[in-house]
Amino acid sequence: MPRKIMIGQLPLIIEEDEKMGQFDSSSRHLVEKASPKDSEVLPVDVISNAHDDDTLNEELNQKLGCENQDVNHTDGPSHFGCKRKHSHRHTQHQIHEMEEFFKLCSHPDDKQRKQLSHDLGLEPLQVKFWFQNKRTQMKTHLEHVENACLITENEKLRSENIKLRESLTKASCVTCGNPQVAAHVFLDEHQLKVENSTLKEEIARMTSLAAKYVCEPYSNDTSASSSLIPSNSSDFETIALRLGQPIDIDKSAAMQLVISAMEELIRMTKLEFPLWISTMDTGSYLLNEDAYNNLFPKAIGLKLPGFNIEASKGIHVVMMNHINLVEVFMDMDKWLAVFASIISRATILEVISAGPNPGNFDGTLQMMTAEYQVLAPTIPIRESTFLRYCKQLGEGTWGIVDVSFDNLFSSCTLSKCQRRPSGCIIQEMPNGCSKIIWVEHAQVQDEDVHYLGKPFVEFGLAFGAQRYVSVLVRQCERLTSAMMENSSLDDINDTVLTYPEGRKNILKLSERMVLSFYGGVSSSTAYGWWILPESGNDQIRVMTKKSENDPGKPSGVVISATTSFWLPISHKLVFEFLCDESSRNKWDILFDCGDIQEIVHIMNGSEVGNYVSVMRGENSRQGPMQILQECGSHLTGSYIVYAPIDNVLTNSLLASGNPDHVELLPSGFTIYPSAPTDASIHSRAITEVAREVGSLVTVAFQILVNPVTAANFSTTTVSIINDLMEYTSQKIRAALTTPRNP
Numbered sequence: 244m245p246r247k248i249m250i251g252q253l254p255l256i257i258e259e260d261e262k263m264g265q266f267d268s269s270s271r272h273l274v275e276k277a278s279p280k281d282s283e284v285l286p287v288d289v290i291s292n293a294h295d296d297d298t299l300n301e302e303l304n305q306k307l308g309c310e311n312q313d314v315n316h317t318d319g320p321s322h323f324g325c326k327r328k329h330s331h332r333h334t335q336h337q338i339h340e341m342e343e344f345f346k347l348c349s350h351p352d353d354k355q356r357k358q359l360s361h362d363l364g365l366e367p368l369q370v371k372f373w374f375q376n377k378r379t380q381m382k383t384h385l386e387h388v389e390n391a392c393l394i395t396e397n398e399k400l401r402s403e404n405i406k407l408r409e410s411l412t413k414a415s416c417v418t419c420g421n422p423q424v425a426a427h428v429f430l431d432e433h434q435l436k437v438e439n440s441t442l443k444e445e446i447a448r449m450t451s452l453a454a455k456y457v458c459e460p461y462s463n464d465t466s467a468s469s470s471l472i473p474s475n476s477s478d479f480e481t482i483a484l485r486l487g488q489p490i491d492i493d494k495s496a497a498m499q500l501v502i503s504a505m506e507e508l509i510r511m512t513k514l515e516f517p518l519w520i521s522t523m524d525t526g527s528y529l530l531n532e533d534a535y536n537n538l539f540p541k542a543i544g545l546k547l548p549g550f551n552i553e554a555s556k557g558i559h560v561v562m563m564n565h566i567n568l569v570e571v572f573m574d575m576d577k578w579l580a581v582f583a584s585i586i587s588r589a590t591i592l593e594v595i596s597a598g599p600n601p602g603n604f605d606g607t608l609q610m611m612t613a614e615y616q617v618l619a620p621t622i623p624i625r626e627s628t629f630l631r632y633c634k635q636l637g638e639g640t641w642g643i644v645d646v647s648f649d650n651l652f653s654s655c656t657l658s659k660c661q662r663r664p665s666g667c668i669i670q671e672m673p674n675g676c677s678k679i680i681w682v683e684h685a686q687v688q689d690e691d692v693h694y695l696g697k698p699f700v701e702f703g704l705a706f707g708a709q710r711y712v713s714v715l716v717r718q719c720e721r722l723t724s725a726m727m728e729n730s731s732l733d734d735i736n737d738t739v740l741t742y743p744e745g746r747k748n749i750l751k752l753s754e755r756m757v758l759s760f761y762g763g764v765s766s767s768t769a770y771g772w773w774i775l776p777e778s779g780n781d782q783i784r785v786m787t788k789k790s791e792n793d794p795g796k797p798s799g800v801v802i803s804a805t806t807s808f809w810l811p812i813s814h815k816l817v818f819e820f821l822c823d824e825s826s827r828n829k830w831d832i833l834f835d836c837g838d839i840q841e842i843v844h845i846m847n848g849s850e851v852g853n854y855v856s857v858m859r860g861e862n863s864r865q866g867p868m869q870i871l872q873e874c875g876s877h878l879t880g881s882y883i884v885y886a887p888i889d890n891v892l893t894n895s896l897l898a899s900g901n902p903d904h905v906e907l908l909p910s911g912f913t914i915y916p917s918a919p920t921d922a923s924i925h926s927r928a929i930t931e932v933a934r935e936v937g938s939l940v941t942v943a944f945q946i947l948v949n950p951v952t953a954a955n956f957s958t959t960t961v962s963i964i965n966d967l968m969e970y971t972s973q974k975i976r977a978a979l980t981t982p983r984n985p
Contacts, residue, residue, distance in 0.1 A: 333373070337363045341370070345377055441768055492610070494595055497648060501608060501632035504543055504646040504664035509636070512556070512668045512680040514538070519556055527709040527878075530554030530684070543646060544663045550686040554663075555703040557681045557712035562719045565639055565671040568679070572643045572667075573604045573633055575611075581718045583758055584882075585711065587624060587767035589613035595630075605635040610648075615660075617705050618764045618882070618913040619941045620784045620805045621693035625706065627660040627685075639671030659688040679715065683708040695807055699917040699939055704879055713877035717848060721875075724847035725750045744899035746845060752902040753855045753873045753884075755795060760884045760909040763803035764943045772803055775961070782806055783968050785961060789952045797906045799950040804964045807941045808972055812979055814914045814938040818881040820979060821912055822852055822874045827860075830974035832967065833868060833887070837861035842869075843897075852876045857893060869893055871907070884911035908945040915939045942971055 333341075340363055344351065351359065351374060353367075360367045511518065518538060519528035532552060535542070546552065561568070571577045575591055589611060596608035608630060615625040629645045636642050644666035649658065663684040670678040683706065692700050699705045725747065762770030763786070772786035783806045790796045810817060820826055824839040843857035855873045862868050871893075872885035886907040896902055918937035946964060948956040 333365075337365065341373055341377075345374065349374065349378055349381075492593075492595070492648075497595060497610075497630055498608065500543070500648060501630050501644060501646060504630075504644045505632060505634055505642055507539060507543060507664040508644045508666050508682060509642060509668065510538075511664070511682050511684075527707075528556040529703060530556075542663070544661055544686065547661065547686055550661065550688055551701075552684075552686050553703055553706065554682075554684040555707035555709060556683075557708035558679070559712045559716055560672060560676050560678050561716050562676055562723050564675045565641060565669050565677045568669050568677050569604055569633065569641050569643065570602075572631075573607060573609070582711070582714060583761055584618060584714055585615060585706075587614045587616040587765055588769040592628070598633075604633040607633045611645075614767055614769065615706055616765045616767050617696070617699070617915070618761060618880075619696060619699075619807050619915065619939060620764070620766055621696035621807045621939070621941075622700060622705060622766070623691045624765070624767050625660040625687065627658060627662050629662045631666075636668070641669045643667055643669070661686045679712060681708040681712050683711065693807075695809055695939060696917075698937070699915050704916060707879075710879040713879045717853070717875060717877045720848040720853065721750075721754070724845070725754075745897035748896040748900060748902045749843060749845060749855055749857070749871070750847065752896065752905055752907070753871060755902075756871060756886050756907050756909045757873055757875075757882070757884050759796070759907065759945075760882075760911055760943065763909070763945050764805055764913060764941060783965055785964065787956075791952045794904055795906060797908065797947050797950065799952055800948050800956055801908065801945055802948050802956070802960070802964060803943065803945045804968050805941060805943045806968050806972060807939060808976070809917060810938045810940055810976065810979060811936060812938055813936060814881055814916045815876070817914050817938045817940060817975075817979065818852060818874075818876050818883070821883050821914075821975075824858065826978065829978045830971055832970065833862055833870065834860035835862060847873075848875065850876055852881070857888070879916065881914040882911060884909050886910065908947055910944040912943070913941045940975070942968060942975075944968065 341359065344355075344359060348355070351370075356367050356370045356374075359365070360370045363370075515528075517531050517534045520531055521528055530552075532554075535554070563571075571581050575589060579586055579589060592610040592612060594607070594609050596606055598604045598607045609632075610628075611631050612626070612628045615627070616622075627647060628649075629647045631643065631645050633641065633643050644664055645662050646664050647658070647662045649661065663686065665682055665684045667679050667681040670680075672678050683703075685706070689697075689700055696705070704710060727746075763772065772788050775785045775787060783804055786803045786805075788801050788803070789799075790801055791798050821830075824841060827839055828834050828836070837860060839858050839860040841856050841858050843855075845855045847853055847855055853875050855871070857869060857871055859867065859869050867890070869888050869890050870885045871888045872883065874883050875881065886909040888905070888907070892900070892905050896905070916937065917939035944964065944967060948960045
C-alpha cells in the first residue's frame with residue numbers, strides 16, 4: 244500500500260512508489276526546496292486526488308508493485324505494509340512537453356494520453372495523474388491569486404472606512420464649532436423608536452378602554468387598532484365615535500353605582516375617629532382600614548390582591564364661592580387649569596346624564612379618563628377611568644364623587660388605579676368662600692415607583708386628599724391675586740409698576756412659565772417630550788423636543804434635563820434657602836458674581852413665600868441679566884420656577900405690552916416632604932418625619948441647544964447639561980448639609 248506524507252498544513256497527499264520516481268520527482272524537489280512559509284501558502288506540484296482516484300491508485304499499485312528491499316528509516320518503523328519506496332522524477336523534456344500540451348488542452352482523452360505516454364516513455368496512468376495534479380495546482384494557484392486580490396481590496400475598504408469614521412469624529416458644527424453627533428440617532432431613529440413604543444402603549448390603553456365600553460375584547464394588532472387611536476395622543480374625546488358605535492354601558496347600573504358611591508362619600512366626610520386618624524393639626528387624616536371594613540361591610544370595590552389601599556381626608560376653606568367651585572370640577576378645561584400640577588391630561592368620554600339646564604350640574608353623570616402626575620421623575624404617572632357624579636345635597640351644599648366602574652364589566656381587565664368613592668363635599672361659606680371636605684380613596688399598584696419617591700407615595704402625600712386641597716387653596720389665591728386691580732405696598736420695591744396692566748402681564752407670563760415647567764418635569768407623554776436613551780448619567784433624565792411655530796416658546800431643538808435627590812432637611816427650609824436672593828450665587832450659575840437686586844415683587848398668596856418677582860444680577864460671561872421667577876409653597880410641596888427674560892421685554896410688559904409672544908424656557912425646582920422608608924415605624928410617625936425632616940428635591944433645566952429644528956446637536960451639549968445638573972445639585976447639598984460655624 245502506498246505511503247501518504249502530509250505536507251505543511253495543506254490537505255495535499257503525495258503518492259510515493261519506487262517505480263514512479265520520475266512521476267513525482269519534480270514536485271518533491273520543489274517541496275524540499277521550499278521554505279516552511281512557502282509550503283504553507285503555495286501548493287505543491289504533485290497532488291494525489293485520493294477521493295476521486297482510489298481505483299486508479301489501486302490499479303497503478305498492482306501494476307508497479309512494492310519494493311521489498313530494506314531501507315534504513317531514521318523516523319522509526321513504518322506504519323504501512325510496504326517498505327519505503329524510491330521516487331523517480333520526470334525529466335525536463337517530459338515536463339516541458341506535457342506543459343505545452345496542457346496549454347492547448349487541460350483534459351486529454353484516453354487516445355491523447357496514450358500518444359503522450361508513447362512519445363515520452365511514460366505509463367498512461369502517469370500521464371493521467373500528471374494532468375490531474377496540474378489542473379489541481381492551477382486551480383489552487385488561481386484561488387490564491389483571487390484571495391490575495393480580495394484581501395487587498397478588503398484592506399483598502401477597511402482603510403477607507405477608518406478614515407471616514409475619523410472624519411466623522413472630527414467633524415464640527417459650523418455654527419458653534421463643537422463636535423457633531425449623529426443627531427438622527429437621537430432625534431430621528433430613537434425618536435421613531437420611542438414614538439413607536441408610545442403608540443403601542445396608546446393602542447393597548449385605548450383598546451383596553453374600548454373593551455370596557457363595548458364589553459368585548461379588542462385585538463392589540465396595530466393595523467386593527469389604528470383607526471381607534473386619535474392622531475393626537477391626548478385627544479380622547481372622539482373615541483366613542485371612532486369605535487363606530489355608542490358606548491354600551493348599563494346606565495341604570497351606572498346610576499345605582501354613583502348613588503351608592505355618593506352615600507358612602509357623605510358618610511366618610513361626616514365620620515371622624517375611629518374611621519379617620521389625624522396625622523397633624525392641619526386637617527389631614529388617614530383611614531383606619533379596620534374601622535372602614537366594619538362600617539362599610541359592603542364596600543364598593545373589593546380589595547384586590549397585589550393592590551395597596553390609599554385613603555386620606557383633607558379639610559380647608561378656599562377663596563371661591565361654591566357655584567364656581569362646582570363648575571371647576573365639572574368643566575374639563577377649568578379642572579385641568581386649576582389642578583395642572585396634578586392632572587397631566589383628562590377628557591370626558593361620555594355625558595351619561597346632564598343637568599336640568601346649561602350651567603346647572605345637579606344630577607350630571609360623566610364618564611371620564613384622567614392621568615395623574617407628580618412633578619418628579621422618580622414617580623410614574625397614574626391612569627384611571629371613572630364615573631363622576633355631581634349632586635346638590637341641600638341649599639349651598641354640593642357633592643362630587645368619582646368611582647371606577649370596571650366592576651360593571653366583569654370580563655374586562657382592571658386598571659392599576661382603581662378609584663373607590665372619592666371626591667368632595669362643598670359647603671357655602673360667608674364672604675364668597677367655600678368649605679371643602681375632600682376624600683381620596685383608591686387601590687393601586689405602584690411597583691414602578693423609584694425608591695426615592697416611595698415615602699412620598701406610600702404615606703398618602705403624592706396623590707392624597709391633602710395635596711388636592713393644598714393645590715386648590717394655592718390656585719384660588721393665585722386667581723384672586725390676578726384679579727386684583729390695585730397692587731398693595733408689598734407688591735413693589737420700587738416705583739416700576741406704574742401701569743395696572745403691567746402687574747397683570749407679569750402674573751400672566753409667570754403662569755405660562757410655570758405650566759411650561761410642569762411639562763418638562765412630568766413623566767407624562769402628554770407634553771410631547773422624548774426621552775434620550777443614553778444621557779451619560781443614569782441619575783439624570785434628558786429629554787428633547789422640537790419646537791416650531793409655538794407662540795411663547797423659542798423655535799429649535801430644546802433639551803430638558805431633570806434629576807432628583809433626597810435631603811435630610813424640612814422642605815420649608817429648602818424652599819426658603821432657594822428663594823433667598825442673598826444665597827443664590829451659592830448654586831445659580833447664572834448669577835455667579837455680585838449682588839442680586841429685586842426690581843419687581845408681586846404677592847400672589849397668603850404665605851410670605853408665595854410671590855412673583857423680577858430680579859437683576861450679574862453674570863461673569865454675559866454681563867447684566869434679568870430673570871422672571873415665581874415661588875409657591877403649600878403643605879404638601881413647594882416650587883421655584885424661573886426663566887431669563889430680556890430687559891427690553893420687561894420694560895415693555897411693565898408698560899402694558901403683550902406677554903403672549905414673550906419666549907421663555909423655564910428652569911427650577913420642586914420640593915416635596917419625604918423621608919427614607921422604614922417599615923418598622925408606624926405610618927403616622929413616618930408622615931411626621933417626612934414633613935418635618937426630609938425633602939425630595941427635583942432640579943430641572945430647559946435649554947435651547949439649536950435654533951434650527953432640523954439641526955443636529957452635539958454630545959458635548961448633553962455632557963455640559965449633565966455637568967450643570969451635577970454642579971447645581973452638589974452646590975445645594977453642600978450649602979444645606981455642611982455644618983456652619985457658630
